[in-house]
Amino acid sequence: AQKITQTQPGMFVQEKEAVTLDCTYDTSDPSYGLFWYKQPSSGEMIFLIYQGSYDQQNATEGRYSLNFQKARKSANLVISASQLGDSAMYFCAMRERTGFQKLVFGTGTRLLVSP
Amino acid sequence: SAVISQKPSRDICQRGTSLTIQCQVDSQVTMMFWYRQQPGQSLTLIATANQGSEATYESGFVIDKFPISRPNLTFSTLTVSNMSPEDSSIYLCSVENSDRQVSYEQYFGPGTRLTVT
Numbered sequence: 001a002q003k004i005t006q007t008q009p010g011m012f013v014q015e016k017e018a019v020t021l022d023c024t025y026d027t028s029d030p031s032y033g034l035f036w037y038k039q040p041s042s043g044e045m046i047f048l049i050y051q052g053s054y055d056q057q058n059a060t061e062g063r064y065s066l067n068f069q070k071a072r073k074s075a076n077l078v079i080s081a082s083q084l085g086d087s088a089m090y091f092c093a094m095r096e097r098t099g100f101q102k103l104v105f106g107t108g109t110r111l112l113v114s115p
Numbered sequence: 116s117a118v119i120s121q122k123p124s125r126d127i128c129q130r131g132t133s134l135t136i137q138c139q140v141d142s143q144v145t146m147m148f149w150y151r152q153q154p155g156q157s158l159t160l161i162a163t164a165n166q167g168s169e170a171t172y173e174s175g176f177v178i179d180k181f182p183i184s185r186p187n188l189t190f191s192t193l194t195v196s197n198m199s200p201e202d203s204s205i206y207l208c209s210v211e212n213s214d215r216q217v218s219y220e221q222y223f224g225p226g227t228r229l230t231v232t
Contacts, residue, residue, distance in 0.1 A: 045223035
């Protein structure tokens with residue numbers, strides 16, 4: 001069974017600093033995808049970044065990058081140059097690709113960016 | 116990416132009543148997903164809705180409580196029936212990128228924030 005672990009319930013960072021949000025996963029499927037979502041207080045789930053298990057390079061999207069360490073089964077999200085608007089809940093999720101598998105979420109990390 | 120809209124965005128309902136949530140996508144998609152997020156919790160999949168077939172429900176969710184319709188490839192509804200305060204949650208509709216050869220990205224609607232009194 002697939003499993004996602006986010007061990008940081010909350011993180012604090014100062015504006016313009018970089019921050020890393022941790023995510024580890026467990027799966028026996030060699031083919032899977034890893035996702036990060038941002039959920040502001042409004043409740044919407046905003047897709048940030050995706051990493052496939054066979055992708056050779058770490059995914060990047062603007063200020064977001066995914067530090068993918070396959071052997072360690074970790075997929076940490078790095079946010080560079082934090083902004084006040086980055087304050088939100090961040091969820092890591094995974095979906096195995098063999099057969100139909102659902103997207104499974106971690107418990108989330110609340111990020112607070114201070115001026 | 117797909118653009119997903121949901122109606123209503125929020126509602127306050129009395130226990131024992133039912134609420135139907137609508138999800139509209141701007142492109143045709145094979146599978147649509149309904150998630151629940153209880154207060155302070157992560158997201159849990161309720162069911163998967165394919166056009167032209169019965170929805171597939173996850174463990175702990177039943178059709179009598181959460182009937183789903185999927186009349187076409189761009190629209191789905193989720194009904195929360197006989198509501199109790201424990202049903203107070205955000206309900207989110209989600210779709211996959213329609214071209215799996217491109218990516219497996221999955222997108223969410225803005226959510227429906229339901230409060231049951």
